[in-house]
Amino acid sequence: DSGVTQTPKHLITATGQRVTLRCSPRSGDLSVYWYQQSLDQGLQFLIQYYNGEERAKGNILERFSAQQFPDLHSELNLSSLELGDSALYFCASSRGTSEYNEQFFGPGTRLTVL
Amino acid sequence: DQQVKQNSPSLSVQEGRISILNCDYTNSMFDYFLWYKKYPAEGPTFLISISSIKDKNEDGRFTVFLNKSAKHLSLHIVPSQPGDSAVYFCAASIPSGTYKYIFGTGTRLKVLA
Numbered sequence: 624d625s626g627v628t629q630t631p632k633h634l635i636t637a638t639g640q641r642v643t644l645r646c647s648p649r650s651g652d653l654s655v656y657w658y659q660q661s662l663d664q665g666l667q668f669l670i671q672y673y674n675g676e677e678r679a680k681g682n683i684l685e686r687f688s689a690q691q692f693p694d695l696h697s698e699l700n701l702s703s704l705e706l707g708d709s710a711l712y713f714c715a716s717s718r719g720t721s722e723y724n725e726q727f728f729g730p731g732t733r734l735t736v737l
Numbered sequence: 738d739q740q741v742k743q744n745s746p747s748l749s750v751q752e753g754r755i756s757i758l759n760c761d762y763t764n765s766m767f768d769y770f771l772w773y774k775k776y777p778a779e780g781p782t783f784l785i786s787i788s789s790i791k792d793k794n795e796d797g798r799f800t801v802f803l804n805k806s807a808k809h810l811s812l813h814i815v816p817s818q819p820g821d822s823a824v825y826f827c828a829a830s831i832p833s834g835t836y837k838y839i840f841g842t843g844t845r846l847k848v849l850a
Contacts, residue, residue: 625780656837663825665741665840666781679837713780723769726838728780 626650627729629714635735641702644732648716649693654678655697656726657689660711672697673720704736740764741829743841751849756814758844760827763808767829771838772801772812775824784825785812817848 636642648655653674657685658666667722668681672691683689686704691697701708717724742761750756758772768789773781787794787801789812794801800813810827824845828838 625782627780632844660839663746663842665743665842666838667738668837668839671837681837715780723786725783725786728773728782730778730780 625727625729627714627716627727629712629729629732629734632730633733633735636704637737638704638706640736641700642704642734644699644701644712644714644734646697646699646714646716646729648686648697648714649727652716652718652727654717654720655691655695656715657683657697657699658713658715658728660713660731661707662710666696666713671718671720673679680722680727682728700720706736709734709736738782740767741827741839743825743827743843743844744834745844746842747845747847749847749849750817752819753816756812756817756821756846758812758814758825758827758846760812760841761808762810762829764839765805765808766831767839768832769830770801770803770810771828771830772799773826773828773829773840774821775826776844780803781826788842814846817846819848819850822846822848 628647657669669683671679715726715728771786772784775781824843828840
């Protein structure tokens with residue numbers, strides 16, 4: 624158990640819909656990262672927040688957005704969903720922002736868009 | 738453009754033997770490399786890392802080798818155990834920029850008892 628929790632575990636929805644994925648970081652971790660893993664692909668970095676502020680952005684689509692709240696939990700919002708958005712979405716957390724800070728991953732949310 | 742490549746999607750090894758997982762990268766700006774292990778229905782877990790100023794880092798049964806001139810990274814597991822059966826991802830990072838860790842596509846290791 625990494626200490627990072629993600630809800631829900633599974634999500635099935637239809638094209639065009641909007642969903643929210645939730646992540647609670649490990650106690651004491653200020654950084655939260657979101658990754659997408661599509662079938663047979665590596666983990667693609669989406670976005671990072673540190674203590675409530677956006678810190679780094681990867682290949683995140685404009686239809687996707689995220690935020691980190693004062694209690695440090697984070698939400699990833701996916702809108703106008705397409706079939707290709709079906710993937711595993713992982714959240715990770717770390718103490719700080721350094722690349723040397725180990726990232727601890729949650730179990731992921733599996734999103735299926737029908 | 739896949740900057741971190743794991744060209745072997747799967748690998749089978751006998752218990753007790755050495756497992757060698759390979760990773761190639763294209764960006765010479767990467768300065769920190771990591772290996773993560775992933776079991777089914779779980780998130781990846783950190784295994785071992787290496788800075789670009791080193792060419793080897795060892796932690797118990799796990800050793801990571803870095804060949805910067807070849808832009809090649811490898812993970813050696815000796816001796817391999819059935820519990821090592823998992824998907825292994827290599828990752829790399831640049832000290833600044835919009836990316837954090839860039840992951841490869843993973844290699845599924847199966848250790849046969």
